[in-house]
Amino acid sequence: MRVLDKPLVVSGELSWLGGDRLERRVDLPTKETATIADGQVTQQREGRKPRSFSLERAPQLKVLLDSFVALLGGDPSRLADSFDVTVAHAGSQWTLTLKPRDPRVAKQIASIRVDGAGTEARCMRMEEPDGDVTMDLLGDLATKMPDAPTRDAIAALCGGTP
Amino acid sequence: MRGGARFALLLGWLLVLAALGLLISQRLVISTDLRSFMPAPTTPDQTLLMEQVGEGPGSRLLLVAIDGLPVEQLAQLSRSLRTSLVNDSQFTQVVNGDFDMGVLDDRLLPYRYLLSPTLDTQALDEDYLSDQLQQRLDDLSSPAGTLLKGLLPRDPTLEVLKLAELWTPVRSPEVRDGVWFSSRHEALMLVQTRAAGFDPEAQGVAIDHLRSAFAALPGSAGAHLTLSGPGYFSVLVNAQTREEADWIGRISTMGFIILLLLAYRSVRSLLLGALPVVSGGLAGIAVMTLAFPQVHGITLAFGFTLLGVAQEYPIRLLSHRRAGESAVESVRGLWPLLLTAIASACIAYLAFYASGVGGLKQLAVFTITGLLAAGLTTRYALPYLLPDTVRDVESTPGLGAFRRWLDNLPRPRWLPIPIALVAVGMLVFAPGPFWQNDLSALTPLPRDLLMTDARLRGELGAPDVRYLLVMQGKTADDVIALSQSVQPRMQALVSSKALDAFELPSTYLPSEAVQRARQAKLPDQATLDAALTAALSGMPFRKDLFAPFVHDVEAARTAPLLTPELFAQSALGQRLAAMLVKRGDHWVGLATLSGVRDPEAISALAPQFGGQLRLLDLKEASESLVAEYRTRILHALLAATALLLVTITLALRSVRRAWHVLAPMTLATFLVLAVERVAGIPLSLFHLVALILAAGLGLHYALFFERDTGDPAEQRRTLHATVVCVVSALLVFGMLGWSSIPVLRAIGLTVSLGVAFHFCLSILMAPHARQD
Numbered sequence: 001m002r003v004l005d006k007p008l009v010v011s012g013e014l015s016w017l018g019g020d021r022l023e024r025r026v027d028l029p030t031k032e033t034a035t036i037a038d039g040q041v042t043q044q045r046e047g048r049k050p051r052s053f054s055l056e057r058a059p060q061l062k063v064l065l066d067s068f069v070a071l072l073g074g075d076p077s078r079l080a081d082s083f084d085v086t087v088a089h090a091g092s093q094w095t096l097t098l099k100p101r102d103p104r105v106a107k108q109i110a111s112i113r114v115d116g117a118g119t120e121a122r123c124m125r126m127e128e129p130d131g132d133v134t135m136d137l138l139g140d141l142a143t144k145m146p147d148a149p150t151r152d153a154i155a156a157l158c159g160g161t162p
Numbered sequence: 163m164r165g166g167a168r169f170a171l172l173l174g175w176l177l178v179l180a181a182l183g184l185l186i187s188q189r190l191v192i193s194t195d196l197r198s199f200m201p202a203p204t205t206p207d208q209t210l211l212m213e214q215v216g217e218g219p220g221s222r223l224l225l226v227a228i229d230g231l232p233v234e235q236l237a238q239l240s241r242s243l244r245t246s247l248v249n250d251s252q253f254t255q256v257v258n259g260d261f262d263m264g265v266l267d268d269r270l271l272p273y274r275y276l277l278s279p280t281l282d283t284q285a286l287d288e289d290y291l292s293d294q295l296q297q298r299l300d301d302l303s304s305p306a307g308t309l310l311k312g313l314l315p316r317d318p319t320l321e322v323l324k325l326a327e328l329w330t331p332v333r334s335p336e337v338r339d340g341v342w343f344s345s346r347h348e349a350l351m352l353v354q355t356r357a358a359g360f361d362p363e364a365q366g367v368a369i370d371h372l373r374s375a376f377a378a379l380p381g382s383a384g385a386h387l388t389l390s391g392p393g394y395f396s397v398l399v400n401a402q403t404r405e406e407a408d409w410i411g412r413i414s415t416m417g418f419i420i421l422l423l424l425a426y427r428s429v430r431s432l433l434l435g436a437l438p439v440v441s442g443g444l445a446g447i448a449v450m451t452l453a454f455p456q457v458h459g460i461t462l463a464f465g466f467t468l469l470g471v472a473q474e475y476p477i478r479l480l481s482h483r484r485a486g487e488s489a490v491e492s493v494r495g496l497w498p499l500l501l502t503a504i505a506s507a508c509i510a511y512l513a514f515y516a517s518g519v520g521g522l523k524q525l526a527v528f529t530i531t532g533l534l535a536a537g538l539t540t541r542y543a544l545p546y547l548l549p550d551t552v553r554d555v556e557s558t559p560g561l562g563a564f565r566r567w568l569d570n571l572p573r574p575r576w577l578p579i580p581i582a583l584v585a586v587g588m589l590v591f592a593p594g595p596f597w598q599n600d601l602s603a604l605t606p607l608p609r610d611l612l613m614t615d616a617r618l619r620g621e622l623g624a625p626d627v628r629y630l631l632v633m634q635g636k637t638a639d640d641v642i643a644l645s646q647s648v649q650p651r652m653q654a655l656v657s658s659k660a661l662d663a664f665e666l667p668s669t670y671l672p673s674e675a676v677q678r679a680r681q682a683k684l685p686d687q688a689t690l691d692a693a694l695t696a697a698l699s700g701m702p703f704r705k706d707l708f709a710p711f712v713h714d715v716e717a718a719r720t721a722p723l724l725t726p727e728l729f730a731q732s733a734l735g736q737r738l739a740a741m742l743v744k745r746g747d748h749w750v751g752l753a754t755l756s757g758v759r760d761p762e763a764i765s766a767l768a769p770q771f772g773g774q775l776r777l778l779d780l781k782e783a784s785e786s787l788v789a790e791y792r793t794r795i796l797h798a799l800l801a802a803t804a805l806l807l808v809t810i811t812l813a814l815r816s817v818r819r820a821w822h823v824l825a826p827m828t829l830a831t832f833l834v835l836a837v838e839r840v841a842g843i844p845l846s847l848f849h850l851v852a853l854i855l856a857a858g859l860g861l862h863y864a865l866f867f868e869r870d871t872g873d874p875a876e877q878r879r880t881l882h883a884t885v886v887c888v889v890s891a892l893l894v895f896g897m898l899g900w901s902s903i904p905v906l907r908a909i910g911l912t913v914s915l916g917v918a919f920h921f922c923l924s925i926l927m928a929p930h931a932r933q934d
Binding site for chain 1: 299300302303311338339702703704705
């Protein structure tokens with residue numbers, strides 16, 4: 001992130017609650033639960049009042065939600081509705097690149113890239129136009145997070161073409 | 163008069179009218195401020211009321227609801243509409259529940275440290291900064307990250323968000339998809355206009371801006387926009403009244419023309435007969451433009467209504483012409499009576515001048531000038547233009563039989579007594595309140611609009627229009643300081659459910675003392691730098707990231723305190739300016755209240771603040787104002803009646819004859835009052851004006867019926883003239899009586915009833931027929 005001089009690492013669990021509902025539980029560094037449901041994002045942090053805001057105000061979350069739900073629900077037409085989709089294969093490894101179609105969203109999100117092997121998605125990275133990158137290591141890979149991660153190190157872990 | 167001279171006279175007359183028209187077109191400035199039609203305020207409460215009615219924060223508020231589409235699309239429309247309105251100078255505040263990061267513009271942004279209460283309990287030291295920075299770090303990794311990222315370098319403690327929260331109305335509607343929604347799934351918005359509420363023209367411009375901004379939004383086609391609020395109502399009432407008065411006017415004018423053509427069978431007489439009234443109208447407006455800087459729109463509307471009496475003058479002249487007699491000879495015979503009628507009407511209208519109300523004074527000047535001009539032209543110009551030979555209306559078929567039938571009606575001497583008793587009885591036992599004290603009845607609105615307004619106001623928690631908390635002080639800052647000390651007391655009243663919410667001037671701007679105290683708590687640049695560096699150690703933030711923050715704190719520490727004048731350059735400051743007004747040598751602060759349940763509990767605060775604070779009940783103030791107003795008009799009318807009595811007695815040189823003229827007129831007037839009261843209609847200003855017009859017409863009927871000529875043909879002419887007058891008045895005002903607009907209906911109904919009663923009583927109480 002541009003505002004930070006080293007990467008911010010959080011770990012926790014992302015669960016799909018069915019429909020358009022997603023829960024993101026963070027265990028480290030601070031306990032926090034964020035729920036996306038009915039167009040509303042609610043954040044609950046230990047010892048503080050819950051905060052909530054409209055999904056419309058955070059387009060990158062909406063995109064994340066769309067791509068997640070479409071991927072997890074196996075709904076390619078929903079993906080194609082919101083994104084330009086390109087797929088690259090290399091053996092059993094594959095890379096899915098999603099570029100948002102809505103110009104308003106594109107201002108916040110440059111692209112989403114999902115790397116996987118076989119039937120499993122291994123990591124997901126979201127690039128913002130200002131150069132900030134959010135990388136999610138999914139499943140088993142999450143335990144392999146290095147102590148002092150760098151972009152390249154994670155990209156290597158993902159195993160996709162950098 | 164020979165053809166050439168006649169033509170020259172007509173040309174001269176038309177030229178004078180054209181000159182008057184030119185003068186008017188150059189000088190006429192029409193004002194639409196309804197307040198000039200209200201009485202001059204005498205108490206401080208009434209003065210405030212008059213200001214509030216037109217310019218107060220409540221009167222500038224527009225309530226907006228958008229419906230007809232799914233929630234997400236409505237929310238999107240609400241957000242887009244807000245964006246376009248915020249950039250429009252017509253509006254000083256636009257709120258829809260959306261979180262607003264741009265509440266302060268760039269120039270005022272450093273002042274957030276003086277406006278936000280954070281520094282009252284916190285210092286910008288290492289502990290606080292480090293806690294805040296840790297929270298921001300968590301924020302960055304949270305879903306709200308992108309939202310806050312842009313704000314972070316300048317405002318790491320998120321003061322802007324605290325202010326946005328502070329300035330969001332306390333009792334706000336349900337938020338869905340980030341914006342306010344009503345229980346009926348309408349997206350809601352509150353918009354404050356720069357224009358005063360009771361300036362329909364300026365409000366019209368603002369509303370047009372709002373509507374076209376809405377129409378320009380993509381996807382707005384399927385949605386429906388509902389507006390409400392005092393400003394919108396004034397625009398609506400203006401437009402509706404004008405539209406309805408226009409089409410009613412067109413129809414009744416056509417009827418009037420047909421009637422006159424049937425009565426006199428001469429196009430030339432008809433056209434020439436219109437000249438005196440046109441002259442009266444133009445002369446009236448011309449004199450008004452010379453005497454007053456602005457002419458009120460209502461004066462013109464009422465004035466032309468009252469000038470309806472003048473149409474009688476040419477009608478009388480046309481009806482009273484005999485075969486073989488020139489028009490000049492006819493008018494000489496009529497003139498003494500006509501002059502009495504004109505003088506009496508002028509005296510009655512003089513009562514308006516004495517009322518002390520700006521608009522009514524104008525009305526008096528207009529009608530008196532108009533009547534004089536119409537009367538004098540009927541006497542000295544019109545007769546020379548009329549054709550030499552005419553059909554004597556005396557021979558109109560059926561007229562003789564009608565006259566005989568009327569003459570044969572029983573005319574008991576005691577007739578006035580039971581009529582008077584019935585009228586008094588009806589007045590005493592009539593249901594409902596006698597007077598319409600509600601000021602809003604002067605601008606009556608369709609009921610469903612008022613219901614919508616009440617519903618939206620409830621949902622939005624918009625301030626009551628009725629109550630205001632008034633504070634005063636020597637300077638604006640004194641008022642703000644007072645407002646600050648009132649704040650905890652009001653908060654306690656909210657907790658005890660005396661009211662739902664309040665908004666004080668100090669909500670927007672703290673007093674200078676508080677600002678100074680907060681300024682003193684801001685660390686200097688070196689201290690802040692040190693604290694920040696210490697707080698940042700071990701954090702992943704870039705070291706130079708917070709330079710804008712340090713810069714803003716330094717700016718806030720050294721800036722001159724924020725004054726209302728300086729603040730007024732921003733939209734929020736405009737909001738404050740509406741709550742803080744200078745009056746004479748002192749300042750007045752106005753706090754708006756919502757959902758007031760216990761006004762006494764709020765009033766009870768007043769003594770504790772040394773009389774500098776009080777609860778203003780606008781309804782009570784307005785009712786006292788209207789009552790006072792009415793008393794003044796009634797006194798003026800009483801004086802006018804006495805003058806009228808003297809004038810008529812002198813003119814007729816007989817008390818008995820004067821009685822025969824004035825008794826039917828007075829009785830008929832009371833009868834109209836009684837009938838309207840029995841029908842449950844409370845009387846308003848409009849009824850009074852209409853009653854006076856009817857009385858003016860009735861005076862003519864009585865004067866002419868009372869005239870004992872002993873000549874059956876002349877009596878038939880009198881009847882002809884009166885019937886033409888009565889039918890034309892019934893035609894014009896009867897049409898108004900069917901109007902859906904309460905104002906027009908009040909005038910129409912009252913005049914129609916009046917004309918009918920005056921006609922019947924004038925005939926039944928005329929003396930000579932009894933002697934036959």
